[in-house]
Amino acid sequence: MSYLELSGLQKRYRDTVAVDDVSLSVEKGEAVALLGPSGCGKTTTLRMLAGLVDPDRGAIRLDGAEVTRLPAHKRNMGYVFQSYALFPHLSVARNVGFGLEERGVARAEIARRVAEALAMVRLSGLDQRRPRELSGGQQQRVALARSLVIRPSVLLLDESLSNLDAKLRDTMRHEIRSIQRSLGITTLFVTHDQVEALTMCDRIAVMHRGGIAQIGSPEDIYERPATRFVAEFVGRANALPATRDAEGRVVLWGERLPVAAPASGEFDLFVRPQRIRILPISEPVAESMMRVTGKVLRSVFVGDHVEVLVEGADSQIQVELQSGTALPQEGAEVALVWHARDTLPFPRETA
Known part of the structure; x- marks a missing residue:
């Protein structure tokens, strides 16, 4: 049995099923x-785990013991809220030590552990400030220290980086991941930010309509999406309407492509923009490569890459090229080339 087990969790609000039969196993020290x-039900799942919401059905087990109906304060889980939920009238030290005070820990021990926690999040020397005197990033660290100081069995993060600006968010992603690894603390965090999920965890559970659509390593989720939803939601991808010829081969923009098609039904080919190369039409490519031709509509510089939009017979393909790459002229006829392994066919959705 894994360290943390969620089995068949369900939560309904009147006629709406917020979480539907969610099961998840998390190993000790793992970040998911x-x-x-x-x-999609991700925050409701986290709140059921924390004891803030009662499930209608299912079970939660921690280190072999069932905690499904255990009050939140008896689960020894640290919860970092999206809003941080700091007490504005208390100092940083009192905010961090609040949970220890509630647990009746001796004053000297509280002072020692608060100092340790503040040092861990690089806030030593700010213990007497009020939250209003701190930056957003510092407030986020106080909230993290408050959750860590109780030495929780599980750390829960609920969209806790969403209020930070892009540069600070990137810094905090790496800091939290470093702390999590150094402490070996089991961690679950909720996010709608794909970069957070891909860089901060060992595994990702992609949720859709109250359930888990796929769970796997960041590489598995990105490179081998199990469903059309996962392919569309994680990263960027072109969804290209394709057909079959009389012999069952895939046809895109009038070109036969060396990739297997679904056995039946209409389908689209998914290919990520950064996996496509732009070549002159006259340049030969291996027969095993995917190749179509189209006309360049526009090129847009976006900093670290350039987005090129190419139009074909019945759709458009977006390509991402590294900055500094020689760009094709608008209106130019070009060949688009990519590996068959980077092509994922999924059934077409109907309205």
Whole structure:
């Protein structure tokens, strides 16, 4: 049995099923992200785990013991809220030590552990400040220290980086991951940010319509999405309407492609923009490569890469090239080339 087990969790709000039969196993010291769009059930799942919401059905086990109906304060789980939920009238030290005070820990021990926690998040010397005197990143660290100081069995992060600006968010992602690894603390965090999920965790559980669509390593989720939803939600991908010829081979923009098609039904080919190369039409390529031709509509510089839009017979393909790459002229006829292994066919969705 894994250190943390969620089995068949379900939560309904009137006629809406927020979480539907969610099961998840987490090993001790592992970091797992619950990734998905708003309304997919990820925060409700986290709140059931924390004891803030009662499940209608299912079970939660921690280190072999069932905690499904155990009150939140008896689960020894640290929860970092999206809003941080700091007490504005208390100092940083009192905010961090609040959970220890509630547990009746001796004053000298509280002072020692608060100092340790503040040092861990690089806030030593700010213990007497009020939250309003701190930056957003510092407030986030106080909230993290408050959760870590109780030495939780599990650390829960609920969109806790969403209020930070992009540069600070990137810094905090790496700091939290470093702390998590150094402490070996079992961690679950909710996010709709794919970069957070891909960089901060050992595994990702992609949630959709109250359930888990796929769970796996960041590489598995990105490179081998199990469903059309996962392919569309994680990263960027072109969804290209394709057909079969009389012999069952895939046809895109009038070109026969060396890739297997689904046995039946209409389908689209998914290919990520950064996996495509742009070549002159006259340049030969291996027969095993995917190759179509089209006309360049526009090129847009976006900093670390350039987005090129190419139009074909019945759709458009977006390509991402590294900055500094020689760009094709708008209106130019070009060949688009990529590996068959980077092509994923999924059934076409109907309205």
